[in-house]
Amino acid sequence: MGIITILWEKWREFVRDFSRITLAAMVAPLMYLIVFGWGIRTTMNGQPYLYFLIPGVVSLTTMNGSFNAIAQNLNVQRLYEKAFDQVIISPTPLWQFITGQILAGALRGLYAGFIILFLVFPVKTGLVFNALSFFILFLNGAVFSSIGIVVSFLARNHADVPRFSNYFIMPMAYLCNTFFATDNIPHGAREFIAALPLSQTSRMIRSISFGEPCSFGGILVLLAYLTVFTAVGLYFVYQKKNL
């Protein structure tokens, strides 16, 4: 099955670059936690701000981990190494290639999320991360992997992926219910931000971690994003005349 082939390829990449991948996944979230959690000591809703922060940072870390694992890598394979040509030429069905990339990206995002949870484990926060949390984080990673695929196909040069990341991924990392609650954002912008995939993930992860009831509508929203971006990725590989 072609999906296993892609997962194998990504696994080899993970083993080869284990330390680099692990460090890259750790540095930025760790800085957020140190600066906003332990450095600027404040509270939110009567609880240490760190408790609010951790679910948001875990969510944005899975987003970054998944997007970066797919977008830049696939872009390099397509435009620079031309290794993607061999996939197109091969009999591996291209939907299996796309599915393999999404699964591998989601797993890389989950790995990055696990690292953060491991790092904050000594801090007794009482936050709950259960199987449902990990499923939502996995789904969040899958959404951003599919976005990574589309971005890598739209890119015309190597600078396009970091550019997209600067314009879309980074603002989402800060605005989507990660570092602060979006309740006070002006009407219109608030609804727009709330509809973004990372906002849905952060909201659900935070509710679960606080032991509060969680609305599962967010899962449907994430599935809708995943469907749309996967369909666009499939359109590119099957229909685009010049890949």
Add this chain to the structure above:
Amino acid sequence: MIELKDLTKTFESFTAVDSLNLRIESGEFFGLLGPNGAGKTTTIGMLSTLLLPTRGEILINGERLTRKRKDMKRKVSVITQEYSMRQDMDMDEIMEYQGRLYFIPVKQIRSRTEELFHFAGLTEHRYKTIRKLSGGMKRKLMVCRALLTEPEILLLDEPTAGMDAISRRQMWNLLRQLNEQGLTILLTTHYIEEAQALCHRVALMNSGRLNDLDTPKNLIDKLGAYAVDEHRTDGIHSRYFSDREQAIAHLSALRGQCTLRDTTLEDVFVEQAGKRLS
């Protein structure tokens, strides 16, 4: 059998391949010959489904080739002009990845890799990452990778570009052997001697169009097998003769520096297109 019917590829306003019609028989060694920009690589790109035609179609054994036809893609291997490999993998990983993409069992991939590496003299370098390999080694690895899948059709886009003379001859011998074993080979090249030495038939392309198509011998015979070059101040002027005695008689009548030689495919192309191949 490969058939190209009215195959056309445009990039915005530029037509790279223009209404190309070709038929390549099973087991044939076929050459696409033309200068840079003739449309050879674009044609290979469409045959390998990397590019989709703007118009026309490609048939393999009567069935239309598309990106979805994994049964047809299984039969084809491609050696692209560029080194299309992940730079961070080692040779073994490149082979295993290729084998897996073609659904070959891992045990079989490993045993065949051993054979191919031994044959190509790559065994001692197998754990080197691609970025540490020389151009020649990368080219050999691409050949091994293409043969790993035991294809029925091999598409080669300028396979000896950048190779030294010895490696080029080794490659020619290998391709000849593979063709003798029944492999259909489509080769693009701008090396005249390569097409002349290897190909059963040659298509001459220029500006995306097919200029002529025949065996190298027939193409040369149509022009005249003997060429007399007269070196004038404004350049070399050639005349072609089918009869050697006539060529010698013409040569004797000329004053100044002149030479008698065999006509090549390049002469055929120059006469047809008015420009040199390389």
